[in-house]
Amino acid sequence: MTATAFQFDDVTFAYRTQRALEGVSLTIRSGERVALLGANGSGKSTLLRMMDALCFPASGTATAFAAPLTEAAFQDDATNYAFRRRVGLVFQNPDVQLFNPTVSDELAFGPLQLGWEKPKVRDAVDTVSARFGIAHLKDRPPHRLSGGEKKRVALASVLITEPDVLLLDEPTAALDPASRANLVGFLAREPGAGRTVVTATHDLDIVEDIADRAIVLAEGRVVADGPVLAVLHDVDLLRRTHLVFEHRHSHGGPPAGSHGHMHSSRQEG
Ligand SMILES: Nc1ncnc2c1ncn2[C@@H]1O[C@H](COP(=O)(O)OP(=O)(O)O)[C@@H](O)[C@H]1O
Numbered sequence: 661m662t663a664t665a666f667q668f669d670d671v672t673f674a675y676r677t678q679r680a681l682e683g684v685s686l687t688i689r690s691g692e693r694v695a696l697l698g699a700n701g702s703g704k705s706t707l708l709r710m711m712d713a714l715c716f717p718a719s720g721t722a723t724a725f726a727a728p729l730t731e732a733a734f735q736d737d738a739t740n741y742a743f744r745r746r747v748g749l750v751f752q753n754p755d756v757q758l759f760n761p762t763v764s765d766e767l768a769f770g771p772l773q774l775g776w777e778k779p780k781v782r783d784a785v786d787t788v789s790a791r792f793g794i795a796h797l798k799d800r801p802p803h804r805l806s807g808g809e810k811k812r813v814a815l816a817s818v819l820i821t822e823p824d825v826l827l828l829d830e831p832t833a834a835l836d837p838a839s840r841a842n843l844v845g846f847l848a849r850e851p852g853a854g855r856t857v858v859t860a861t862h863d864l865d866i867v868e869d870i871a872d873r874a875i876v877l878a879e880g881r882v883v884a885d886g887p888v889l890a891v892l893h894d895v896d897l898l899r900r901t902h903l904v905f906e907h908r909h910s911h912g913g914p915p916a917g918s919h920g921h922m923h924s925s926r927q928e929g
């Protein structure tokens with residue numbers, strides 16, 4: 661039997677009066693690659709933040725690796741530390757994540773926090789820079805990089821410590837097509853076998869490459885959960901949850917003169 665990474669039972673969460681999660685129940689097993697799909701405001705980021713123990717259920721229960729995700733449990737430094745070693749979140753906006761003076765410092769930050777010895781940190785920085793094609797950027801300030809470069813540095817800075825679980829929030833948002841293709845290549849290859857990867861996105865074109873299972877959220881509720889292809893082929897579901905929209909092109913041809921096309925509602929940066 662595969663171990664359970666996350667178990668949510670009837671979880672509710674609100675920001676003051678704004679409801680964000682409603683009766684969410686789901687299980688994510690270790691090693692699964694899951695896409696969290698849903699329109700803007702459907703609760704994807706909130707769910708990822710809860711999986712990263714940045715917020716906690718107001719009601720219902722959530723566990724990570726069979727241990728409770730509660731505010732009380734995370735008051736304990738040892739619990740917090742052990743959890744941070746195992747779970748890494750890449751934020752949607754890399755400017756929130758990157759704060760060190762150089763890319764090298766950025767990559768070394770996590771390992772140093774975990775108390776790795778200096779030579780081991782240097783080796784890890786070299787290895788991860790080569791893997792992510794960012795070795796030439798090592799002395800650059802992260803805030804001066806392009807959007808695609810920032811995303812790669814943010815991803816590398818999380819993966820350098822080899823967390824069991826990688827959480828990605830809208831990894832392709834605001835990237836131009838070339839940077840997006842490049843990043844999706846990394847996401848398809850780099851997390852590595854055995855790692856649990858949960859990706860929030862409404863970029864339907866990338867889902868098949870980066871996930872095997874898709875969970876669809878609408879207004880804070882889980883409305884579908886199944887194999888990626890089954891979800892992607894459920895046009896009614898995608899339409900209802902505003903993941904695709906339909907518009908009509910007039911091609912001027914006989915006899916109908918127009919037909920519907922489906923378009924994914926990719927966010928423009
Ligand atoms: N910091 C916040 N304060 C108040 N409401 C928030 C905050 N963050 C998100 N929300 C609200 O919570 C709901 C879920 O948001 P979010 O999890 O960010 O959705 P998504 O990532 O799918 O766009 C939305 O109604 C959103 O407006």
Ligand SMILES: [Mg+2]
Binds near residue numbers: 704705706
């Ligand atoms: Mg979001």
